[in-house]
Every structure is written in structure tokens, then in C-alpha cells.
Amino acid sequence: MIVKDFKPVLFDGAYVKGGWTLENYEKKGGYQAARKVLAMPRDPATNNIPAMIEEVKKSNLRGRGGAGFPTGMKWSFVDYKSKKNRYLAVNCDESEPGTCKDRVVVTYNPHMLIEGILICMHTCGIENGYVYIRGEFCVEFQHLVNAMAEAYKAGYLGKNVFGSGHTFHVTPHRGAGAYICGEETGLLSSLEGDRGYPKVKPPFPAVEGAWRSPTVVNNVQTLSSLPGIVNMGAEAWSKIGPERNSGSMVYCVSGHVNKPGLYEMPMHVTLKELIEEVCGGISDGLKAKAIIPGGSSMPVLRVDGKGYKASNGKDLTDDYNIRMDYDTLKNANTLLGSAAVIVMHEKTCMVSALYNLVRFYHHESCGQCTPCREGSGWLEKLVGRIYRGKGKPGDLETLLSVAGQMSGTTICLLADSVAMPVGAFVTKFREEFEHYVQHGKSMIADPIKL
Ligand SMILES: Cc1cc2nc3c(=O)[nH]c(=O)nc-3n(C[C@H](O)[C@H](O)[C@H](O)COP(=O)(O)O)c2cc1C
Ligand code: SF4
Structure with a gap:
């Protein structure tokens, strides 16, 4: 179901040149939500605002970075008893192939992010926050820095913001092009000046994060959703979209569609509606074949639904009509992830598409x-061998076995x-892989190779 009269929240006024200034943001009611929250006193014992944490829980906001973890619950896990400083790390690394929403928020609506950051920092009793921004984002970085300068000048960042008596500092930190620095503990290692190596969890960042202190890590879109929740009220916000899948989602649609782009809407929408109605259908008048629903690491969907089962053991026959929300996709053995919808039409060679992914x-x-260092190398070699027409009998079993041992x-x-896409590609499009191994070439006539 497409909600026709849905008014975008994150992308309200987006793409309008100059729409990103503080003046324009305030004309639309910007910073009213932060003013409201900053007027709330913190609990002296914990230096946080339990009522606001409850409000965010009530909204059902789930993290938009990929895991869909409930934001209010994450904030309640922060070690509020610790005597150490607390930190906020905003994840703007956005490197998952197909995902391109955070960069647009930062470019066109940076004050909504800053307002969300203020709401989070005051609620969780944080004085210092960092925006970890992907190194390749040059224009985005400039927009962020300009917006932060405007906010500091207006007194919306810095000391005694809105007369609350509290200080809020935010520092941008540029990454250097490593995908792994989007993983929260890798991000924190990099932020501290070390190599961006992820760390074993637990302890989770909420207990021991940046500089071994309690740290909230949230995605740009997650934080930018907070002003809307405060303005609308958690109850009303929670009612946007299907139950437990609240708020608007930004679908980043790329690949073989006539109108690729970013589409903000409630999660009632089905895959078919998104592709056929919103994105103008499949390009070149062809049929949809395979769609990755949530960024390249999520298991691919087979549009005709053949060849695999849902987690309840039932055959799925119509994946095209699947609802694009967290729970429905999970039940279909895939995930909404970062909602990066990568569309492949019938001329796509699935061996070539997988080879592209495993190389990355x-x-x-x-x-x-x-298992990751060696396993991902073996997967690249095996899929590459098949792709070059040198596949051997048993290669598919080896592929599945290697992938299975990595998870x-x-x-x-x-x-x-990497293990999840390999498992899904080979299982759901097995006939294509078998044909390639047997004949040394794609079974698709005149295929598009990626
Ligand atoms: C390999 C890997 C890469 C990730 N890349 C990103 C990323 O680019 N941006 C992001 O927000 N989250 C990314 N995540 C998820 C983060 O670890 C973390 O869950 C997220 O930033 C939490 O924010 P949220 O709760 O608001 O979603 C990645 C996770 C993994 C395992
Ligand atoms: S080797 Fe792979 S799984 Fe292990 S920490 Fe690095 S990226 Fe993560």
C-alpha cells in the first residue's frame, strides 16, 4: 500500500538550492523540538532524562544504520553509573554498496541532524559528540561544517544552549575510505586515531566505547528522525507505517529501474509498488529478476520466488509482493538493512553480480x-574461477561450505x-551457477555483466 498523501519528513524541502541554511530550517519550525527537550531537566543521579528515553522507546524508532536495533533501548543500555565522560558517535560512514541516504540528509538537511544530535546528547547526558563522516564525502563534509558553524554562531551548539546551562560540542571527523569504519567498534577505533579494527563485543559501546567510556553510536538518519518524533509525539510517530516498523524509511533504489533515487515513505509499501509505481518500472521494458532489499550484504530476493523457503518453512512464491519492512523481510530470510534496494533485471548474469560483491x-x-580474511579470499577466487569459465564440479558445494563456516x-x-549474499545467490539461482560451471559461460543470452 502506497500512502499517497505522505509528506516526507527527512527530505522535506530537500533538493532546494540553499534550503540547507539555518534560516530556512528555522522557518520550517526547526530547533523547536530541541528547545523543548533541552528545557527538560536531567535526573541528577544518572545525568540523563529517563522520560525522553521512554518516549523514544514508545516511538518504536529502530536504528537506520542497518541492524534495525531499537534506539530507545540502546540509549537505556548506556552505563549511566560510570563516572567517565559519555560520548556520541554519529555514523556517517555510509559505505554499504547501494546506500546513499545519509549523504543527502547531511547535504540538504544538516540542521535536522544537528537538532537530532542535540536531542540525543541532552537525553543521554553527553557533552561531546563526533560525526564520523566518510572520507570521500567532500561536498557533504563542507555542508556539515557550514551548518555546524551556523549552529555555533547562533548559540545552538557550545555553552549554555537555549539557556539550559548545558554544553554541547560536536566535532566532525573524516574517515579515510575504509568500509569497515562503518562498523561501530571499527569506527570508534578509527576515531581514537588507531587502525579501524573492530573489537569483540561485549562490551558494547554503550558500556565501553570511545576512550573506553560509555558511547552512543547512532546512524545519521536515526538521529535526524528525532525532531520529528518530538514534534509529532511518540505515539503519533509510532503509527506511521506497520506495527513495530514505525516512521518513514528512505529507500535508496538503484540498478535497472527507470527512475532510480531516494524515496521516503512509510514501510507499508511492497517491493512491487516501489519498483513499478514509484520507480517507473524496470528499465528497457524488461522483467525484474533479482532484488537485494537492504544493501549488498543482505540476502537477495528472487522475484519469481522460486527455489527457497521462508523461515517458517513455507515456500515463497511471490517475493515481488513482499512488504518492505523489517519484520516481513526477516521472515523471508533476508533483511531491510539500510533499505538500499538494488534491482537486477532478467538480463543480469548472477555469477557476474556475485563476483562483483565478493571482490568488494x-x-x-x-x-x-x-575466517573472514581467508574465507572472503577463497570466495573471491572460487566465484572468479567460475566467472572465467574455469569452474569445477563441486565448486558450488565448496562455496556454500566456506560461506557457512564464516558466519x-x-x-x-x-x-x-559476504557469507549471506553468497548463500542466497547460489541457493536461489542455483541453475545459473550450475550452467556456468558446466558450460563455462552464462545461461543468459547476451547477459549484462556487472
Ligand atoms: C561491516 C559493517 C559496516 C557497517 N557500516 C555502517 C555504515 O556505513 N553506516 C551505519 O550507520 N552503520 C553501519 N553499520 C552498522 C553499525 O555498526 C551500527 O550498528 C550503527 O551505526 C548503529 O546505529 P543505529 O542504531 O542508529 O542504526 C555497519 C555494520 C557492519 C557490520
Ligand atoms: S577480519 Fe572481517 S570479521 Fe574480522 S574484524 Fe575484520 S572485517 Fe570484521
């Missing part, structure tokens, strides 16, 4: 864990991020 993940493995055995989830 092998290159980005930080190398700390043997759940490593420090961070990058290993799963």
Missing part, C-alpha cells in the same frame, strides 16, 4: 579474523555480510 568484501576485510565466527559482521 574481500577487499574491505580488515584481516583480523582468519558467526568472527569479531564483526563483515564476514556474515
Whole structure:
């Protein structure tokens, strides 16, 4: 179901040249939510605002960085008893292939992010925050820095913000092009000036994060959703979208569609509606074949639904009509992730598409864990061998076995991020892989290779 009259929140006024200034943001009611929250006193014992944490819990906001973890619950896990300073790390690394929403928020609506940061920092009793921004984001970085300068000048960052008596400092920190620095503990290692190596969890950052102090790590879109929650009220916000899948989602649609782009809407929408109605259908008049629903690390969906089962054991026959929310996709053995929808039409060679993916993940493995470092290399070699027409009988079993041994055995989830697509591609499009192994070429006539 497409909610036709839905008014975008994050992208309200986006793409309007100059729309990103403080003046324009305030004309639309900007910073009213932060003023309201900063007027709330913190609990002296814990230096936080339990009522606001409850409010965020009530809104059902789930983290937009990929895992969909409930934000209010994450904030309640912060070690408020610790005597150490607390920190906020804003995740603007956005490196998952297909994902391109945070950069647009930072470019076109940076004050909404800063307002969300203020709400989070005051609620969790934090004085210092960092925006870890992907190194390649040059224009985005400039917009962020300009917006922060405006906020400091207006007294919306710095000392005694809105007369609250509290200080809020935010520092931008540029990454250097490593995908792994989007993983929260890798991000924190990099922020501290070390190599961006992820760390074993627990302890989670909420207990021991930056400089071994309690740290909230949230995605740009997650934090930018907070002003809307405060303005609208958690109850009303929670009612946008299906139950437990609240708020608007920004679908980043790329690949073989007529109108690729970013589309903000409630999560009622089905995949078919998103592709056919919102994105103008599949390009070149062809049919959809495979769609990755949530960024390249999420298991691919087979549009005709053949060849695999849902987690309840039932055959899925119509994946195209699947609802694009966290819970529905999880039940279909995939994930909404960062809502980066990568569309492949019938002329796509799935072997070539997978080869593209495994090369990326092998290159980005930080190398700390043997199953990830070696496993991703083996996967690249095996898929590459098949792709070059030199596949051998048994290669598909070896692929699945290697992928199976990588999941759940490593420090961070990058290993799963490559194992999951391999498992899904080979299982759901097995006939294409078998044909390639047997004949040394794609079964698709005149395929598009990626
Ligand atoms: C390999 C890997 C890469 C990640 N990359 C990003 C990223 O680019 N941006 C992001 O927000 N989260 C990324 N995450 C998720 C973060 O670890 C973390 O869960 C997220 O920033 C938490 O914010 P949220 O609760 O607001 O979603 C990544 C996770 C993994 C395992
Ligand atoms: S799983 Fe891979 S990326 Fe993550 S810590 Fe281990 S080697 Fe590094």
C-alpha cells in the first residue's frame, strides 16, 4: 500500500538550492523540538532524562544504520553509573554498496541532524559528540561544517544552549575510505586515531566505547528522525507505517529501474509498488529478476520466488509482493538493512553480480579474523574461477561450505555480510551457477555483466 498523501519528513524541502541554511530550517519550525527537550531537566543521579528515553522507546524508532536495533533501548543500555565522560558517535560512514541516504540528509538537511544530535546528547547526558563522516564525502563534509558553524554562531551548539546551562560540542571527523569504519567498534577505533579494527563485543559501546567510556553510536538518519518524533509525539510517530516498523524509511533504489533515487515513505509499501509505481518500472521494458532489499550484504530476493523457503518453512512464491519492512523481510530470510534496494533485471548474469560483491568484501576485510580474511579470499577466487569459465564440479558445494563456516565466527559482521549474499545467490539461482560451471559461460543470452 502506497500512502499517497505522505509528506516526507527527512527530505522535506530537500533538493532546494540553499534550503540547507539555518534560516530556512528555522522557518520550517526547526530547533523547536530541541528547545523543548533541552528545557527538560536531567535526573541528577544518572545525568540523563529517563522520560525522553521512554518516549523514544514508545516511538518504536529502530536504528537506520542497518541492524534495525531499537534506539530507545540502546540509549537505556548506556552505563549511566560510570563516572567517565559519555560520548556520541554519529555514523556517517555510509559505505554499504547501494546506500546513499545519509549523504543527502547531511547535504540538504544538516540542521535536522544537528537538532537530532542535540536531542540525543541532552537525553543521554553527553557533552561531546563526533560525526564520523566518510572520507570521500567532500561536498557533504563542507555542508556539515557550514551548518555546524551556523549552529555555533547562533548559540545552538557550545555553552549554555537555549539557556539550559548545558554544553554541547560536536566535532566532525573524516574517515579515510575504509568500509569497515562503518562498523561501530571499527569506527570508534578509527576515531581514537588507531587502525579501524573492530573489537569483540561485549562490551558494547554503550558500556565501553570511545576512550573506553560509555558511547552512543547512532546512524545519521536515526538521529535526524528525532525532531520529528518530538514534534509529532511518540505515539503519533509510532503509527506511521506497520506495527513495530514505525516512521518513514528512505529507500535508496538503484540498478535497472527507470527512475532510480531516494524515496521516503512509510514501510507499508511492497517491493512491487516501489519498483513499478514509484520507480517507473524496470528499465528497457524488461522483467525484474533479482532484488537485494537492504544493501549488498543482505540476502537477495528472487522475484519469481522460486527455489527457497521462508523461515517458517513455507515456500515463497511471490517475493515481488513482499512488504518492505523489517519484520516481513526477516521472515523471508533476508533483511531491510539500510533499505538500499538494488534491482537486477532478467538480463543480469548472477555469477557476474556475485563476483562483483565478493571482490568488494574481500577487499574491505580488515584481516583480523582468519575466517573472514581467508574465507572472503577463497570466495573471491572460487566465484572468479567460475566467472572465467574455469569452474569445477563441486565448486558450488565448496562455496556454500566456506560461506557457512564464516558466519558467526568472527569479531564483526563483515564476514556474515559476504557469507549471506553468497548463500542466497547460489541457493536461489542455483541453475545459473550450475550452467556456468558446466558450460563455462552464462545461461543468459547476451547477459549484462556487472
Ligand atoms: C561491516 C559493517 C559496516 C557497517 N557500516 C555502517 C555504515 O556505513 N553506516 C551505519 O550507520 N552503520 C553501519 N553499520 C552498522 C553499525 O555498526 C551500527 O550498528 C550503527 O551505526 C548503529 O546505529 P543505529 O542504531 O542508529 O542504526 C555497519 C555494520 C557492519 C557490520
Ligand atoms: S570479521 Fe572481517 S572485517 Fe570484521 S574484524 Fe574480522 S577480519 Fe575484520
